[in-house]
Amino acid sequence: MAEIQAKQGRQAEYDIDPSYLNRWSPRSFLEKEVPEDVLMSVLEAAHWAPSANNSQPWRFVIARSQEDREKFHSFIKEGNRKWCEKAPVFVAILSDKKLGYHAFDTGSAWGYLALQASQKGLITHPMAGFYQDQAREALNVPDDFDIQVIVAIGYQGEKETLPAELQDREQPSGRRPLMELVFEGEYK
Known part of the structure; x- marks a missing residue:
């Protein structure tokens, strides 16, 4: 059994x-714009994720301008707002509820997005802490789509720029041992 170690331990x-191993979800962002070609590369990777019957149930609503980012700020809960406001890009990841396995498939798109962003030197932090109804209205999301998550994207900043209560959390988290998650033959 080989042990592979990442930069963060x-x-x-x-x-x-x-x-x-190197991909994680920091909260500290630089106030530095993401170039168009870099952002589109991240979204391009997400759009190549696998999906049942190639249904591609995901949609991405992005915010890059100050006006659009403030629209996102309006529905992000305070616990996330205190760290995410410096992020130069937000993406609302939607899934088409009319299609089977829409949430599962859209999760694959998120994974591709996160890994491509990491390869491009960006950080991503997904947030479930937002007001669904307000987001739906602000972004004009049709009722047949779920808003799965809001993702902050940008370049990593120094943890010292975060509120004091978040600085200790600004490090990669570990994972449970694999054998706590794998069951053979049946769930035990």
């Missing part, structure tokens, strides 16, 4: 590409 029990 995370370790895998089995041989995997280090990009999986």
Whole structure:
């Protein structure tokens, strides 16, 4: 059994590409714009995620201008607002409820987005802490779509720029041992 170690000290029990270990969800963002080609590369990767019957149930609503970012701020809960307001890009990831497995497939798109962003030197932080009804109205999301998550995207800043109560949390988290998550034959 090989142990692979990432830059931040995370370790895998089995041989995997280090990009999986190096990706994490920091909260400290630089106030630095993401170039168009870099952002579109991240979204391009997400759009190539696998989906049942190639249904591609995901949609992305992005915010890059100050006006659009403030629209997102209006429905993000305070606990997230205190760290995410410096993020130069927000993405609302939607899924088409009319399609089977829409949430599962859209989760794959999120994974592709996160890994491509990491490879491009960006950080991503997904947020479930937002007001669904307000987001739906502000973004004009049709009723047949779920808003799965809001993702902040940008360049990593120094943890000292975060509120004091978040600075200790600004590090990669570990994972449960693999064998706590894998069951053979039946759930035990």
